[in-house]
Amino acid sequence: MAQLIYDLRAVNPRARIGVKLVSSSGVGIIATGVAKAGADVITISGHDGGTGASPLTSIKNTGIPWESGLRDAHTALVKAGLRARVRLRVDGGLKFARDVVIAALLGAEEFGFGTAALLAIGCVMARQCHLNTCPVGIATQNEQLRARFTGNPEMVETYFRALAAEVRQMLADMGARSIDEIIGAVDRLLPRTPEVERSLESLLTPITNPPLQFPCPHEDTSELHLELNRAVEELESLSTRSYRFRITNSDRAVGAHFSGEILRRLGPSSLDLSGVDCEFVGTAGQSFGAFLISGANFRLAGEANDYVGKGLCGGTIAISAGAEASERGDVLIGNTVLYGATSGELYVSGQAGERFAVRNSGALAVVEGVGQHGCEYMTAGIVVILGPRGINLGAGMTGGLGYIMRDSAADHSNHQSVRLGNLQATEHRWLRRVLRRHVQLTGSPRAARLLSSATLPLLRVEPLQPPCSTEETWSTILLRLDRQEAQTFEPRQVLPSEGPLVM
Template identity: 70%
Template structure:
């Protein structure tokens, strides 16, 4: 029974059991290297041809875990019932039966003996029954496959729900609740697709039955896991209510023909052609017959997640790993040829396997560009220091630098020692991800390229986390965190909610390091070309398109298998869209996802790529054995682990990586010569040189192989800068300048970023500190990435992103004493985002997302909007005014302080933080900080607090599981700020006008 409904043994064991036993989706690693359903020789269900959509750049995804208060799964069944979630059980269905006056049951099964003809007749029947339900004023439609058996097969549930919903709409019954009862549902992806196709609610009866029999409380945990997964699916698109997701068709199909999609999924995205309705129904019937013809009821292991000889084909099969290792250990022509043979002769696993290069007259090899030139187009893709071991990270960087290629830090930062130890381990590409781990000004100025990671191929539209077991003391130091604590990456960049915001971040990074290329990493999806055009207009120099089969150190298994498109489709869409818009000449296109062979490089270039990224292949060259244990910190060869014992097993050498890439570059040269091309540049986008290998492939790839339009290309963008930052930079070499005063306007953006970057590049830190005073209304990113020794005071107000990436500098803002007393908002949203050190004092309120991902800065503000201190890992924040909801969500380190009367019972995130009274010594530390705040801003609010004879009316906000003591947090924070030792009696509460009070201020 389970087999005919589409269940497999590996799905049951690896996908379903964790839902039941742990109440959450399984976590996996190394990406999806199995053949997609459209290329599979197995009979895969219709679900597998569909991918979930996700937001990137143009709107932000939501963190469904840390911001669950904005999420809703409430399902409305007409005006009769409201369900807490669209997931039903049998008991709830019986309750609905009592409340609804008339229910129209529609069985979407058919006699298996009638074959495809019977299946098509069943489709027509259920459509007519749906229309009849509308005409007869039925109150609910119930689709069911309960009567499945040896003689009766079921239509694909997704096909049935789409057909019936469309018929309901055509008959004017779009308000009629549509419930589906099916045994085909296994996980979140299936439920989400049914809802997106029109279902009001879903009853996965077989899954619930199996969950109940598997473990006590299994059905409840299964429900919790599915509901959690549904929130993540809709949050991935930036949707907060399941009602907005229903009938949205927010998914994309891969490998289904246009006729089928137009009939059932006309509003869904479509990538590549393939099977039609007849083939899908035939697969369904064949699967049914095979299930009931067998002598055993055991489920079959399809090898969907791990390689099995009788299962699905995998790109990283054991034989591929063995032959690569053999070549690396003994780099002979014979061993390389044996490795390449696997790529040439394998059954289609990727879209590019359906293509071949049309023959042409060859040219002499010595007329082709050099290996060094080809190697300069290669890079190892982002692998964070944390996901992989320090030894692996360092070895990759050394190897790629020797080759004249690029390595990428990933989102975990890097050890600053590589900037001065002359080891060649400095990664040329440095990633700026949503968590901003390790993103300091020093980090940015040592890059040749800065990559803004919008999404990752294995889990686009969602954040991530580094397990506590991988957060060693070393990793914690690099990420400005505390050892043995989970480190969370938000789903969105909280300074990128639109193309315009992305343009601002690009401007910020270019201000710090004008010599670096600025890259943006996207994931292949429907419409990615249009997004890429916006990214190009925002000023990016490089756009990376990642395929769905990209690697990962840890990701939900459902995300790995069910999000993203093949890079071939995304790359071609991007190249064509940029060309049509006249923007192709502005940017370089890089592509990654499953690259191992020279053939991959040539085909990618013909589809439009200038550069090529390698992830898993580089790790295989270092000795990776594809154990798929990266997420468990148990890598048997010491590559993807922080375990000290396992790291000793790492035997990788830079020479191993060099051997792989040199062999690859050599073969690329030979292939270029064989096709009559003198360089990669010559063939970029020359899709006419490609041809399908079969007639079926020609139909599937017809859109992919359309010629590229060639309208006139526009030149590079020129930023319309103001000159204020130029005036500031002139003060660096002027020793006589200790303080300056400047007018500032909202057109003056990223003031301080240029200055900080220039100081670090010159290695010419000013003696002592430099103070700059500004008067007016500052533009975005005032004081961004400000370094130690620079003190900025603003008399006025600041726009969004104040103090972004603060790296040791001091910023103070005041709009006057009365503005402070009134509680005026004097700074915008996303203040202090990603700060690692330094101080911020604001005599007024700030907007939403204050101190998100603060990892070391000290800050005082007099009120903040929602989501303050989210994902904070270190530092101290004091809020002397109203604090919005959800404060401290995802906070795993650092401390925040709030006025007792400024936060209600729902004002802070109870799942992450707790409130605690002050200790005596905290009062001393806090008064010391507030005195400095008063000296810098003349805050009327702080004056009242310090002039009171009562203890400070503050509460401490700390993580539920504090990673260290209160004293340790304060010591680490104050260590970054030079302060004289002040005894308690030296900071008394005194009248504001008394000489003693002024003397106390003087020592601050």
């Protein structure tokens, strides 16, 4: 979670990042961990809320009241000295001003309303939200049912205005000028009976001698990120040149930071025509090339940690540690590569860890070996594996295509999801084009040998029920190659004596 929060903040430093936790026993300990991970908002969700599409067993039996979870989270954060780092939000059946005031007294600063707002515009709680049969026309696409909807935005506005007025009145009765003055003031709550006092003793116990609370500003002081900012400033002045940087494993989410800076300063189409080449030397930290946008071309001479190309959305990544590393089959990238990628290219002149291309939804990848669970839950894109592979290849794969070496075709695929097939003549031509680009960007001797052979010793891996034809799957990749081949790096020279980079 900490890495995910770091990635999101890297791509948009001004974003408020929230984490939602179910109100449950021990949620306070989890909340302290979320605060340490860098979240801005923690939502405690009680058992009373939830969508009408939820199973009845979940609605009735999941979670505990938001009051218990909220107080537990607030108390744990205060005792750990982390309360000033985050804001607490609560939801789960809030309806009245009394709910808002009690939530504030228990520690909440923000309040979520879902069901109450729906009731204000006419929801009758039929709990058919997932069936397209909502009787009042709210949660349905059926035109006849939608015609029954009589709500309007003013209904919701009136509800919240009345709610706010009642909250102000309750605060005035308590002698408070704003809701901020009562946050965490649990001593203002009194049980009605001795029995209730015994049952709520832990909930209503004030926090004694709390430590000092200090906010934690999220400042990025990475030297590499500062250098990338200067490169973006040059791009603003229409300067076009290649950039070279040293990188260490403490430099995380480099692609996310770079892409975010470009989009904020230059706009979404700034790199589509010109492109920018960045070469890195060293060992990259987690999420190298994450969320990399179209027109950004990253080359790494070295190795990288997990999450390479996570959320890749149009960029090109090439990773190599030299010809000898490729021949030895060195592992150059970590686990969970291309997680959720939607487009772009990844070329690795070496092997990858486990869960390669998990949830790949459109990217092209060439790699020289993968660990277990490759192409898991893949929905689109092309993955070419020029070496060994682990078990469970293609589990849950519903789209896209994979290609593996014939000599590695032992029964490691998940045959409940995928099947193997021989190549068509057109696939040979398309794969050769991809391999030539792999050699161009990484200097891979393995790919060079395959190109010198008369036929490619590859097998196709496809879903048992492909969503489209092989030609249709390849069409978007080929169109991208047409646009990208003239924009990216100069060909890489293959040097037989070149060895792995040692930092």
